[in-house]
Amino acid sequence: MAEAKKYPAPQGNPESQPFWDAAKQGKFLIKRCMACGEPHYFPRAICPFCFSDKTVWEESSGEGEIYTFSLMRKSATGPYAIGYVKLKEGPALQTNFVDCDMDKLRIGQKVKVVWKPTDGAPLPFFTPVG
Amino acid sequence: MTIKGKAYIAGIYEHPTRHAPDKSTAQLHAEVAKGALDDAGLTSKDVDGYFCAGDAPGGLWSMVDYLGLKPRHVDSTETGGCSYLIHLGHAAEAIAAGKCSIALVTLAGKPRTGPMPPRASGAEADFEAAYGATTHNAYGMCAMRHMHDYGTTSEQLAWIKVAASHHAQYNPHAMLRDVVTVEDVLNSPMISDPLHRMDCCVVTDGGGALIVTTPEIAKSLKKPLVRLIGHGEAMKGPRGGKDLDLTYSAGVWSGPRAFEEAGVRPSDIKYASIYDSFTITVLMQLEDIGFCKKGEGGKFVADGNLISGVGKLPFNTDGGGLCSNHPVNRGGMTKIIEAVRQLRGEAHPKVQVKNCDLAIAHGTGGLLGVRHAASTCILERA
Numbered sequence: 001m002a003e004a005k006k007y008p009a010p011q012g013n014p015e016s017q018p019f020w021d022a023a024k025q026g027k028f029l030i031k032r033c034m035a036c037g038e039p040h041y042f043p044r045a046i047c048p049f050c051f052s053d054k055t056v057w058e059e060s061s062g063e064g065e066i067y068t069f070s071l072m073r074k075s076a077t078g079p080y081a082i083g084y085v086k087l088k089e090g091p092a093l094q095t096n097f098v099d100c101d102m103d104k105l106r107i108g109q110k111v112k113v114v115w116k117p118t119d120g121a122p123l124p125f126f127t128p129v130g
Numbered sequence: 131m132t133i134k135g136k137a138y139i140a141g142i143y144e145h146p147t148r149h150a151p152d153k154s155t156a157q158l159h160a161e162v163a164k165g166a167l168d169d170a171g172l173t174s175k176d177v178d179g180y181f182c183a184g185d186a187p188g189g190l191w192s193m194v195d196y197l198g199l200k201p202r203h204v205d206s207t208e209t210g211g212c213s214y215l216i217h218l219g220h221a222a223e224a225i226a227a228g229k230c231s232i233a234l235v236t237l238a239g240k241p242r243t244g245p246m247p248p249r250a251s252g253a254e255a256d257f258e259a260a261y262g263a264t265t266h267n268a269y270g271m272c273a274m275r276h277m278h279d280y281g282t283t284s285e286q287l288a289w290i291k292v293a294a295s296h297h298a299q300y301n302p303h304a305m306l307r308d309v310v311t312v313e314d315v316l317n318s319p320m321i322s323d324p325l326h327r328m329d330c331c332v333v334t335d336g337g338g339a340l341i342v343t344t345p346e347i348a349k350s351l352k353k354p355l356v357r358l359i360g361h362g363e364a365m366k367g368p369r370g371g372k373d374l375d376l377t378y379s380a381g382v383w384s385g386p387r388a389f390e391e392a393g394v395r396p397s398d399i400k401y402a403s404i405y406d407s408f409t410i411t412v413l414m415q416l417e418d419i420g421f422c423k424k425g426e427g428g429k430f431v432a433d434g435n436l437i438s439g440v441g442k443l444p445f446n447t448d449g450g451g452l453c454s455n456h457p458v459n460r461g462g463m464t465k466i467i468e469a470v471r472q473l474r475g476e477a478h479p480k481v482q483v484k485n486c487d488l489a490i491a492h493g494t495g496g497l498l499g500v501r502h503a504a505s506t507c508i509l510e511r512a
Contacts, residue, residue, distance in 0.1 A: 010256035020256075040370030042257035048370040068278070068376055068499075070270030071323040072262065082267045084374060091371030094500065096261045107278045123260050 005077060009120030015045050018057055020121035028062040028113045028124055030091060031055045041091040061088045062113030064126070071102050085111055085126050099127045132391055137222035138348030138357045138512070141170025141341030142467045144448075148305045148455060150335040151243045155187050156196050158238035158337045163197060166339035171351050172232060179203040179230030179342075181221060183213035184249075185239040185458040193236070203230035209365070209503035210495025211405060211460040213237075214340070216505045218466060218491075219361030221342040231344050238337025239458030246459065258500075265407065265459070266330065268499035270322035272376045273410040277324060279377050279425070284324055286428035287409040288315035291328050291452050293436035294406065298449025300478040305332045306453040315409075329409040331451035331461070338463040348512075354474040355512035360392025367501035377425075378418055379494055380504035385419030388490075388506035396420040399508075400486045401472040402443055403465035405493030406450045412436075416443075419492055419506060438481040447472065447481035462493040466507065473511040487511040 012020050022029045031043040035052030047055050069083030081097040083105075097105055099114060110129050115122035143165025150158060159182070167173060180201040186193045190206050193199075203224045207216050214237055221233040239246070251259065276282045292312055298304040310328060318327040348355055364383035368374055389395060396419065406412045413427035421443060422430040435441035448454050448468040451461045469489040471477045477486075489509045496502035 007260045012256065015253075016256060038370070038372060040372065042254055044253075044370070049372065067374060068271045068275035070267040070274055070325075072264065072267040072270070072321075073319075073323075074266065074321050075262070080262055082261050082263060083271060084368075084376070086374065087371075092368060092374035093371050094258050094261050094263065094368070107275065118260075 007116055007118045007123050009118040010123065012121070016043060019043055023115065023121045023124065026115060028060045029057045030060045030087070030089060032058045039089050039091050041087070041093045063088050064111060066097070066105065066107055066109045066111055067092055068107060069097060069105050071105070081105055095124065095126045097127065098125045133219065133222040133226050133361060134359045134391055135345065135357050136226035137342050138345055138355060139340055139466070139470050139509070140343045140348045140351050140353060141166040141172065142470045143169055144338045144455065144464055144467050145238065145336040145457070146303045147336050148303070148334040149242050150240055155239050156193070158240070159186060159193060159236045160197055162238055162337040162339035163234055163236050166234065166341050170341040170353065172341060174198060176232045177201065177234045179221060179224055179233030181205045181217035181233060181235040183217070183237065184208040185237055185460060201230065203233070209505070211407065212462045212493040212495035212503050212505040213460065214462040214466060215491060215493050215507050216363050216503070218340065218342060218358060218507050219363060219505065222358050222361060225342065225344055231347060233342040235340040235342065236337065237339070237458060237460060237463040240335040241459050242333050242335045263497060263500050265497060266322040266325060268497035269408040269410050270325045271499040272414065273324050276377045276410065276414065280428070282413065282428040284316055284326070285312055286432050287329055287413060288312040289432045289434065290406065290409040290412045290436065291315050293434060293441070294446055294450045294452040296437045297447045297481050298453030300480040301449045301454050304449040304454035305334055325408055325410065331407050331456045332453065333459065334455050334457055336455055336457035338457065338467050340463070340466060356470050356473045357510055357512045358507060359510045360388040360390070360508035361506065362387030362391070363503065363505040365503045376499050377414070379414055379498055380502060381415050381418030381492065381494065381506065384504040384506040385492065388508050389420065392508040394488060394508065398488055399443070399490050401447070401469065401483045401489040402445045403469040403489065403491040404445050405461040405465055406446055406452045407461055409452070411494060411498060412445070414498070415492055415494065438483060444481070444483050447477050460495070462495065462505070465491040465493050469509050473509055
């Protein structure tokens with residue numbers, strides 16, 4: 001496997017910094033709105049569903065299943081599997097599926113978060129379990 | 131308040147080039163502007179409204195000055211490939227409100243000559259940029275899920291390319307003029323599963339332009355009359371990741387809005403220009419704007435149903451983005467132009483739809499599997 005792929009360091013900003021601080025400790029955070037109860041990702045200060053500012057950080061299980069994916073074969077840095085995960089908590093998010101046989105990926109497969117290093121905070125990726 | 135019948139397309143021009151290393155991007159904009167004005171029988175002095183999108187170098191400041199325009203209404207709405215469909219709707223709104231009377235819309239660029247400038251990053255950048263979403267794989271993700279949910283097949287997608295190639299053989303400017311088969315598409319290399327190379331559109335330099343005007347001015351000119359009778363626009367993204375569903379697009383909102391304003395139904399449409407960045411784009415759009423039920427697009431496009439003179443819904447009779455032209459990686463402009471040619475009776479005789487009095491031009495812009503816009507224009511021969 002061509003691991004050791006170089007990923008860009010997240011820039012961070014006042015709105016997202018707690019996410020990256022938690023990432024450095026291996027914690028995967030999502031946001032939940034205390035007004036409407038809906039979780040969301042990527043994290044915002046204002047809830048995208050009800051516009052309340054009562055959003056709080058919540059640690060996600062980091063577990064979910066593959067909603068869809070595409071194995072990108074035309075790439076200067078080698079093939080990669082982009083896709084979306086639906087987290088146990090609800091929100092779907094864009095990611096890459098790593099540390100696996102990409103030809104065996106399938107929709108509905110269970111996955112969990114894994115962290116890949118950058119020059120700054122690590123980035124969340126997902127890998128099949130079991 | 132409606133724009134129905136308030137604005138006419140009096141001039142169209144598609145640049146014949148598909149590779150322009152010897153020209154500047156601004157020059158291509160000027161050439162297509164001149165072409166559309168000549169087609170309408172107007173001059174740049176007549177233009178009092180100007181519309182351009184992210185492909186226009188320097189934006190409105192530079193382009194208005196470079197072209198020597200004196201507009202009293204401008205709009206630089208940027209929604210990728212469907213920007214020009216939205217511009218057409220906005221031009222009609224401005225004309226209906228008396229804000230301008232002769233609007234120019236231009237598109238041009240040279241992605242085949244060299245790389246395109248990067249897009250500005252949004253709030254999602256830290257959370258997505260590392261994952262390498264591109265046009266190919268963002269549309270691949272939609273196709274993969276559509277196949278999973280509805281049993282859509284690669285053979286069905288291939289029929290869309292086959293239909294486009296049947297039309298492109300008659301277009302002397304088309305980049306790819308060879309007729310291809312379903313097997314050819316399936317045997318072409320896999321680019322981003324499940325999309326093969328022939329599921330993807332061409333990359334071309336070039337451009338196109340429109341002149342949009344009032345009913346009175348259009349009637350004083352010499353071209354056959356074509357008017358806009360319905361317009362819709364909409365946007366869609368993951369929106370916090372709730373209820374993610376990549377099997378439908380913002381076309382489910384823009385399409386019905388346009389049909390309602392026009393007072394017609396999909397079954398009334400004689401010709402359809404559907405943005406074909408990829409085969410899956412066409413299949414999903416046909417479902418979303420109401421030509422068939424969700425999930426039945428595969429059956430709808432199969433067996434030549436999109437081929438002019440063969441099937442029920444002739445589409446992209448210029449060869450579309452899949453075979454003819456996809457200037458600046460943006461397909462909306464050429465969709466409008468071919469629809470106007472059909473309504474004027476100026477399409478190639480081999481693909482001209484008989485008695486074509488009602489047409490649709492529809493497209494999306496951005497990444498269908500991530501964030502995108504959609505716009506629908508319904509056009510009528512007056």
